[in-house]
Amino acid sequence: MxxxxxxxxxxxxxxxxxxxxxxxxxxxxxxxTRVGRGWRTGTTxxxxxxxxxxxxxxxxxxxxxxxTDLLHPTAMMNEVHAICLTGGSAFGLAAAGGVMAYLxxxxxxxxxxxxxxxxxxxxxxxxxxxxGRGGRFAGRPDEATGRxxxxxxxxxxxxxGAFGAGTGARSRGLQGGVGTASxxxxxxSGAGVVVSALAVVNSSGSAxxxxxxxxxxxxxxxxxxxxxxxxxxxxxxxxxxTPTLNTTIGLIATTAALTKAECSRMSTVAHDGLARAIRPxxxxxxxxxxFGIATGRDDLGLAAATPSEEPAQRARNSRLNLILAAxxxxxxxxxxxxxxxxxxxxxxxxxxxxxPSAFPSRxx
Amino acid sequence: MxxxxxxxxxxxxxxxxxxxxxxxxxxxxxxxTRVGRGWRTGTTxxxxxxxxxxxxxxxxxxxxxxxTDLLHPTAMMNEVHAICLTGGSAFGLAAAGGVMAYLxxxxxxxxxxxxxxxxxxxxxxxxxxxxGRGGRFAGRPDEATGRxxxxxxxxxxxxxGAFGAGTGARSRGLQGGVGTASxxxxxxSGAGVVVSALAVVNSSGSAxxxxxxxxxxxxxxxxxxxxxxxxxxxxxxxxxxTPTLNTTIGLIATTAALTKAECSRMSTVAHDGLARAIRPxxxxxxxxxxFGIATGRDDLGLAAATPSEEPAQRARNSRLNLILAAxxxxxxxxxxxxxxxxxxxxxxxxxxxxxPSAFPSRxx
Numbered sequence: 257m258x259x260x261x262x263x264x265x266x267x268x269x270x271x272x273x274x275x276x277x278x279x280x281x282x283x284x285x286x287x288x289t290r291v292g293r294g295w296r297t298g299t300t301x302x303x304x305x306x307x308x309x310x311x312x313x314x315x316x317x318x319x320x321x322x323x324t325d326l327l328h329p330t331a332m333m334n335e336v337h338a339i340c341l342t343g344g345s346a347f348g349l350a351a352a353g354g355v356m357a358y359l360x361x362x363x364x365x366x367x368x369x370x371x372x373x374x375x376x377x378x379x380x381x382x383x384x385x386x387x388g389r390g391g392r393f394a395g396r397p398d399e400a401t402g403r404x405x406x407x408x409x410x411x412x413x414x415x416x417g418a419f420g421a422g423t424g425a426r427s428r429g430l431q432g433g434v435g436t437a438s439x440x441x442x443x444x445s446g447a448g449v450v451v452s453a454l455a456v457v458n459s460s461g462s463a464x465x466x467x468x469x470x471x472x473x474x475x476x477x478x479x480x481x482x483x484x485x486x487x488x489x490x491x492x493x494x495x496x497x498t499p500t501l502n503t504t505i506g507l508i509a510t511t512a513a514l515t516k517a518e519c520s521r522m523s524t525v526a527h528d529g530l531a532r533a534i535r536p537x538x539x540x541x542x543x544x545x546x547f548g549i550a551t552g553r554d555d556l557g558l559a560a561a562t563p564s565e566e567p568a569q570r571a572r573n574s575r576l577n578l579i580l581a582a583x584x585x586x587x588x589x590x591x592x593x594x595x596x597x598x599x600x601x602x603x604x605x606x607x608x609x610x611x612p613s614a615f616p617s618r619x620x
Numbered sequence: 621m622x623x624x625x626x627x628x629x630x631x632x633x634x635x636x637x638x639x640x641x642x643x644x645x646x647x648x649x650x651x652x653t654r655v656g657r658g659w660r661t662g663t664t665x666x667x668x669x670x671x672x673x674x675x676x677x678x679x680x681x682x683x684x685x686x687x688t689d690l691l692h693p694t695a696m697m698n699e700v701h702a703i704c705l706t707g708g709s710a711f712g713l714a715a716a717g718g719v720m721a722y723l724x725x726x727x728x729x730x731x732x733x734x735x736x737x738x739x740x741x742x743x744x745x746x747x748x749x750x751x752g753r754g755g756r757f758a759g760r761p762d763e764a765t766g767r768x769x770x771x772x773x774x775x776x777x778x779x780x781g782a783f784g785a786g787t788g789a790r791s792r793g794l795q796g797g798v799g800t801a802s803x804x805x806x807x808x809s810g811a812g813v814v815v816s817a818l819a820v821v822n823s824s825g826s827a828x829x830x831x832x833x834x835x836x837x838x839x840x841x842x843x844x845x846x847x848x849x850x851x852x853x854x855x856x857x858x859x860x861x862t863p864t865l866n867t868t869i870g871l872i873a874t875t876a877a878l879t880k881a882e883c884s885r886m887s888t889v890a891h892d893g894l895a896r897a898i899r900p901x902x903x904x905x906x907x908x909x910x911f912g913i914a915t916g917r918d919d920l921g922l923a924a925a926t927p928s929e930e931p932a933q934r935a936r937n938s939r940l941n942l943i944l945a946a947x948x949x950x951x952x953x954x955x956x957x958x959x960x961x962x963x964x965x966x967x968x969x970x971x972x973x974x975x976p977s978a979f980p981s982r983x984x
Contacts, residue, residue, distance in 0.1 A: 317696040319689040322713060325678045325909070332681040332904040345732070345740050349686060350717045350763070356710065368709070368749070368865060374757050376709050385732070393738050399714070501732060540696040545689070
């Protein structure tokens, strides 16, 4: 469940269990994980409830994307039906087609004809580079993978670990993965609005502060300062990691009724969370892309200002500001969780492997 | 062959045969056309020579696109390997995957590993809405269609008519299609630079001026004022055409060595040609997208200015201006050709069908 932040002035979330992307009601999360026989990759899909509005901010220098132009605030399409995050570099964009096919069969999409299935599902997608990490360059998600991830989606899927789109991910030579977080704003500050994040961390920059051996941003595992031996081993590993093509992609979600432009704004601010959690980021080989979606459950008041409504518009923007700040915090925590929860699937050592002394002795 | 414009001050191209997108050496054009058994759609692919730089401008309100973010001037990727234009609405984006597969097998792409085929082909794509126009909603281009279009590509393919991505296209109730044009700038003004265009016209706006019964922009067929009867029939048809989802997509190409940002600028100005040729355009249901690519054969001089190089930079921009103006003209002529060359494939009547008196008596 989402953590309730009682004092909205406290921007930095405390390092306790926060929750999951699916704490925004109606979201369903599905993963496909392929490891072995030349594969080390996967796909993560988030199916969205009817009426969900979407935006995006692409801030990396090497993006691989699909259906992002229609998310521009001036474009016509408002509703988004799913978000597809996947391995496979640009080849993996095919997975979004499988998600489309799954939704089309269920009559979910932008209606373009009278028959039940005459719809065009809107499935924006972004990819990470993980080609060849399982041994076979051609072992990568395709249309069938996307369809299976959509079929697997449910409201209680796991979201912290090295699976789905995070299966083949690496973060400065450590095992990368998928991470999540959520927060519920206190009623006074945001009408119980939920903000949640999902991140797939595949970064050339590091999520770990070499000076302390701990993540730059505290996540859901209560870590302690690691031993000197662990710190040295970790530092040696991080220093020798070869930078390659990388990308952190993800999704920030809220129950608030945002406009399309506000969804893009939320994506923009979520990139600030990424900036805190992974250093450096947004470089030329990073395809960093964050989608922002709003399910519209919680009204924030007046959405379009006129001069006489200025105070109401100011009040709306104040509420929106809390959501934006929470978006950055949640995305940062999601990135941290992606690294601290990940267990190696054989490709690269995990943070846990190199720094066991940071972890509590009995699991998490 | 491309027409040589002798006086660069003459911006409006004269209505004579101009040439083809493939007048930019190295470009290869391929189409797949599917009509019958529920299909009326297709795919058009342009394969690009090594070192081709790309940009894009998406100006419609309802775009369906893939791999456009990496074309942003600040993004890392410079080289583009093919452009995929296709029917099938967002479902048709799968065709780009087939083009990628074709290129990957030939080792063409952005190199990410040491083995010959460890490449990621960069294949930006845009779609038109033509779903169900052949009778079957599911009769639309897929990965195999894209692969076949790539395999069919050659330097002398036809480019004016109702085939390829233009198969199921309509323009204000008339048969739409693919159109092309090219121009070679006179040596004094642009070092023999070739500018060429390919347009897939599927517009809710009209390419025809109802007052005259002739296209807004003169194309490669020397038309004459149609008879009163033809004009009335044409006007009645255009007035009753039901607007639906529409999109004009295309490509503007040049032999000049442009920067990536200049390629996007060329796309932007090409949209002005679209604005002249089809009225109205760029509305909320139009996904109008134009890619801009530069093969780099012809040096324009200094690409980055310093204060002391200001005169050289001015000279470069003057040459660039001629290319930009030609881009708008070529794209306008390509749109006009798409409508006047198209013959009906059974879905909607063509301009030729409704206005035969405008055409010369013995072919074109």
